[in-house]
Amino acid sequence: MVAQKNEGLVMRIQEIETERLRLRQWQDSDYPLFARINADVESMRFFPAPLTVEQSNDLARYCRGLIAQQGWGVWAVEEKTTAKFIGFTGLHKPTDELPFTPCVEIAWRLARAAWGNGFATEAASAALSFAFGELALPEVVSFTTLTNAASERVMQRLGMKREPQTFEHPSLPSGHPLREHLLYRAYADERASDFV
Template sequence: MIETPRLLLRGWREADVEPWQAMCSDPEVMRHLGPPMTMDEAQAYVARMQKMQTDHGHCFWALEHRSTSTFLGFCGVKPGAAGTPIVDRVEIGWRMARPWWGAGYAREAAQASIDWVWANLDAQSIWAITTHDNRRSRGLMTRLGMARRDDLDFEHQALAENDPLRPHVTYEIERPA
C-alpha cells in the first residue's frame, strides 16, 4: 500500500469490480483504450491484477481517495506486456474515472509509483506506452520526466490492423544517478 497526501494505492478488492466496470463503460475514459468493458471482463481484469500482485509484489494498483475512500481508477507498475517493445520491463500505467480528471491525482499517483519502483525494485528504467493520439497521457509522461523513445514506437499487435488505436508510442524514465 502506498499513501500520498490525497491518495491510497492498494491491492484490488472484489468491491472494486463494479466501479471499475462502470468507469470502463465511459466512452470518454475508453477513448484511447478500446471498447467498453463488460462485467465479466472487469472481473477478469481485477483477478489478473490480484494474481500479478501475488506473483510480483506489484501491479496496476487500485486508486482510492484517502479522505472519502472513493474508487478513482488505477495507477501502478507491472511487467510490460508481450508483443510490445517493453515486454518484461517495468511499465507504469494509470486510468481514472472522468470526474477526477484535471485535479492532479494521476500525476500524484504516478510519481508515488515511480518513487516506489526506485525504492523497491532493481529496475534501471520505467516505461510507458499509449496510443499515438492520447495527448493527456503523453502530457503526463512528459511532466513526470519521461522521454519519448521514437525508436520504440510500434503497432500494437493485440489490435486489428485497421484499428485506429493500433499506433503506439513509448516513453522511458531512467533511474536517477
C-alpha cells in the same frame, strides 16, 4: 504493509500512500466502480472498446492476483479524504511481445470524475519512486496510442522521455486507428536524488 500467506511464504503486499491518495490491494467493493469506469465510452476512447462487466472483473482479478503473488503491481487507487476508489495506477510486465519487452510499464486509468486534479500524476510519481527504490529497476516505460494526449501529458509531467520511434501495437489489427503507439521511458539515475 499487509502480510498475506502465499504458497507457504509470507508475501508482503506493498501499499503506497501519497499526500492525497492510497495505492492499495484491490477489494471486492472496487469491482462495480471499476466496471463503471471501463464501460464509460469517454474513458475507453483510446482502447479498442469499452469492457463488459465480466471483462472488467477479470481485469481487476488479474491485477489483484499479481499484487498477491509479487507484492506490487497495478494498484487500486483510493482518494484518502473520501476513501473512495477512483481507478488504478501501477506497474506491470507487459505480456504482449513488443519491440522493448521484457520491461516494466507504468499505467493509469481513472474515473472521469477524478480527472483534472493531478491524481494520475501523483499516483504514478509514487509508483515510479517505488519502481526505482524498492524494486531497484533501471527504467520504466509507458506507452499509449498516438492520439491519447491526456495520457502523454501525464508521462511528460512525470519527466519521462519520449522515444523518437513509434511502434505498432500487435494486439490491434493492421490499419486500426489506435494501432500506432508512442513510447516514453523514465530512468532511475535521473531520479536518483529521491533515493539517497
